[in-house]
Amino acid sequence: MKSGRFWAWVTFILGAAYFFIPLIATVEFSMRMRRGTYSFDAYKVVLGDDRFQATFGYSVIVAVFTILLGVLIVVPTAYWIRLRMPHLRPVVEFITLLPLIIPAIVIVFGYIRMYGSNSPLPFLGSTRGTDALLIIGYAMLALPLMYRAVDTGLRTIDVRTLTEAAQILGAGWATIIGRIILPNVLIAVLSGAFLTFAIVIGEFTMASLLNRPAFGPYLQNIGANRAYEPAALAIIAFAITWGCMSVIQVLSRFAPKSANHRN
């Protein structure tokens, strides 16, 4: 028992070292911009850069639309599958797992070939269309996470009874979904949303191949041309990811607890 605890500490400390040294090194590197002394110059340069603000703003907007699209597609589907078509569950679950099998670069490659300006659906013929395709692609990347989050949320509430209770009281479908189901799975949806945000905000492959001015390609561009700013950007990106995960942690405390499932 005693030696077990010793090795547990050794494992934990080694792991912690591996994860914290790069963070410390990056912080240190990001502050080396001014010769001979530590300063926050790199952060000032980055945050003051017009392209930083423009690309970051663009990615935030794209992320928000991605979340909206994801919720619109996932919530009614997951709800309907639970309520009326449980026999379709394996099919839907398989499809939601596909984006883990098919790499993002392949999905976007398919978009480029299928939705070019000469195709019947010329998404890539206009800027707005390309933006829409980027949002769709991101919603696809987030699909596995979003579906799992919402489905778990639905499992903890008794969808069928809630729906029947609402129907007896005379509620229509819009009321049931909007006022009964959504508020009850709101926490789950928000968790999925923040996870989506964390993934989308710095995504590189799709944005770069669709030539959109997003944050990911900007990061890559800075990385290729500057010395200290990338380190500052890495710290900023880490802080954003941490922020999203913290929000999810806090949210999970408010999630409805189910009598049937301990998780």
Add this chain to the structure above:
Amino acid sequence: MSDLSLTNPAVAGKTAPPAGARGFRLPTQWLGVAPFFIFALMFLILPTGYLIVGAFQNDAGEYTLENIVALSQPSILAAYWISIKVSLASALIGAFAGLAIAIAIVRGGLPNWVRATTLTFSGVASNFAGVPLAFAFLATLGRLGLVTVILNTVFGVNLYAHGFNILSFWGLTLTYIYFQIPLMVVIITPAIDGIKREWGEAAATLGATQSQYWRMVVIPVLWPSFLGTVILLFANAFGAIATAYALTGSSLNIVPILLYAQIRGDVLHNPHLGYALAFGMIFITGLANIFYIWFRTRSERWLT
């Protein structure tokens, strides 16, 4: 026991009205899931199918295996080989290290805050991939990185003189395990929680030593989850491009970077070879994931 709650999916499935009994309502039933299936078809299945079909066609639209055969040219084969090597190495190292950490925090008798902090941090780090991660490792192990500098000035070890390069197989692997280990921790911790303390006690009263208990119970129970997660980690690394691209530019010739260059500028001078390249990626990750799903269903059967 006799759990008859409606939320039990199996029971809920049985009590649902059979679709056939109300045949005339079938169209409205399907309306509920139609947006999802149309979305998946248009933006996931058809685009992928387009590439797969394209991989087996030539410029004239005739079916052929030429493109698949052409994948065997040395430069492409080398790209697949290094991709597989990096993915496999990072998956295996990440899986064993992640398993060790998960066992330490679940079974090691460490204080509660260690477990909570590790799981939170793992949630963050498993999503901290892509371009910023590459920057962090350049700042750590690049030529001017903190660890490189400290090793050189304090310990007199010049990493780069010893042949280390962050823009290499080991550099990329070391970077990838930064998100692989936490992903393993996040996925495998529930499986280790599923190992009940009483199993160990039961084994002990039956006369088993600690190592017999591990060999006959713990390892067989964890094995499917472990192997399944290794496969997921492999696919996760295999499709990743942003980290590698930001870290090495195009100096390390892995498949996603080759495909990226092909999409941007047809570097292979044959669009159909590009499709074949994409097909090869789906084939490998798909194969891995079929194993993953298979192992997951096997392990879940035990752990419920």
Add this chain to the structure above:
Amino acid sequence: MADPFLSIQSVNKAFGQTTVVENFNLEVERGEFVSFLGPSGCGKTTVLRMVAGFEEPTGGRIFVGGKDITFLKPNQRNVGMVFQAYALFPNLTVAQNIGFGLKVAGVPKAEADARVAEMLEMIKLPQFGDRYPYQLSGGQQQRIALARALAPKPKLLLLDEPLSALDAKVRVSLREEIRAIQKRLGITTIFVTHDQEEALSISDRIAVMYSGKAEQVGTPFEIYNRPATKFVANFVGTLNVLEGTVSDAGAGKVRVNSEEIALKGKLNGSKTGDTLSLALRPEAISLGRRPGNDASLSGEISDVHFLGSVIRVRVGVGENSISLDTFNSPTTPPPAVGEKAEISFSSGDVLVLH
């Protein structure tokens, strides 16, 4: 008890500052079935876990068959244990689970297989050998767990609340089965439970535990009819407690409400004017006077519960409320709430609690 098989001597256990078991002594004969009964947190499971070897006593000694096992590892003790949550190995079939102890002991395969078959026969699940635990009901799983514990022929069988996770019906049938198997094999058994009915029905002797101490050790009959302490009296069975005042210590008279009852020779040393708690089992009280009952009190019926074969009647006597049981008879209607009633009992059945 010249030669106890299991001997627990002055055992103490403390986790940091908290003492969970205090000076626990128990001698168990070979083949005896002893229950540890008590509320949760009373230390009964801790004593069991010390016998199994999962906890080390802070003080004291444990002997099995004359051998000191206090600090032996669990896997060297040759005890069988059954857990509340079954604890079957999920990756092994039923037969492999039962054969686990034989396999780690290196028993030849043919011999082990025969023993497994014998065990499956014993628990009446002979055709279940190839199933996995997840395919079985809770009651079946617990029988497998019992067979697994018994397969290596342990010296001691330890049962840690083995019935608590089961349905009421299964609980009763399985406890009878456990007792029958235990008698047939003649294995020394310790059974931990918080359910007094379970302990009373199954045990040779019961150790009632409360906050780390054994309050009383005795046969179910002794425990129920002659509880040694107020805790035992309250915890085991339903008990009516009447508050009374000694009105004449010499004559053994006690005043309850405004009536006096004689309890000769039961006051052991109480003085006139002392207050006493008098305890009576519901089944010792009759409605109305009855031959042989030398004490009576009058009151008013406050509650009537029809329980089938028995009717439980609650009678208010001043500040006290007394439950008693009368048998149902199809011809006489049950008493009605609000009626005046006289209750009687034999002074010999009264327990005086101090």
